Amino acid sequence: MTNATFSVQPVTRDVRVPLQDTGPVRSGSTLFQVIKSKLPGPALLNGAALKVPSEEPIFRDTAHTVLPMEYKGRDIMMEAHAYEDDSASYQAMALVYRKAGVKQGAPYVRVHSGCVTGDIFHSLRCDCYQQLQKALDRVVESENGVILYFPYHEGRGIGLVAKLKAYAEQDRGLDTVDANLAIGAPVDARDYELAVKILRDLDITDIRLMTNNPLKVEALRKYGINVVEQVPHVIEAQEHNERYLATKRERMDHKI
Ligand SMILES: [Zn+2]
DSSP states (O other), X not given: OHHHHHHTOOOOOOXXXXXXXXXXXXXXXXXXXXXXXXXXXSOEETTEEOOOOOSSOEESEEEEEEEEEEETTEEEXXXXXXXXXXXXXXXXXXXXXXXXXXXXXSOEEEEXXXXXXXXXXXXXXXXXXXXXXXXXHHHHHHTEEEEEEEGXXXXXXXXXXXXXXXXXXXXXXXXXXXXXXXXXXXXXXXXXXXXXXXXXXXXXXXEEEEOSOHHHHHHXXXXXXXXXXXXXXXXXXXXXXXXXXXXXXXXXXXXX
């Protein structure tokens, strides 16, 4: 699984040590400019003006290529786009699957938080691996979709070490929300601004978002992405993640 190995590379660079500075990359030259949507004006939510990333997103660096992938015994080709934000603190990847030259509707999009334990080692404490595979299934079957992968969203943004500390608190009886609070970590530290910049770079503004998390929908809409459909992304509970999923449902308002 070369893609999985690639996708969880943590950002370890000390941002105090600058790279050879070639200036920010003004992106916009993707490999396949197929989906063209009209960019929205300033987003309004409840009548209030909100901060919206510029229409031409700026990244510290980008790279674009194609990635042959093994998928259920056959080869598929996906566009692979890597991004580094303008502060050089965060990296993310977009895997895009779409038929060139065919006019299509809003793509299926998964905004996936990196999870070393789940995505790589198939931990049963969460449902990340199953959610990623389910997203890949829908993207490949629809031939029109994007998986955005955020390694720095590990543990809902608190990082790998804090996540495992929270697991230890859960072993002492706390649920996932209280475990984070017990170690002094926020319940959810994720930000979706880079996700929005990447979607804009890919010329995608209308999406069908695969998620059960209403906060994710709200966050993307806040930045001007038109979520035309929230596609339920429910994974059946099993013995080890039953409580994790129940907490998502009961305390985090996930629609599962
Ligand atoms: Zn996970």
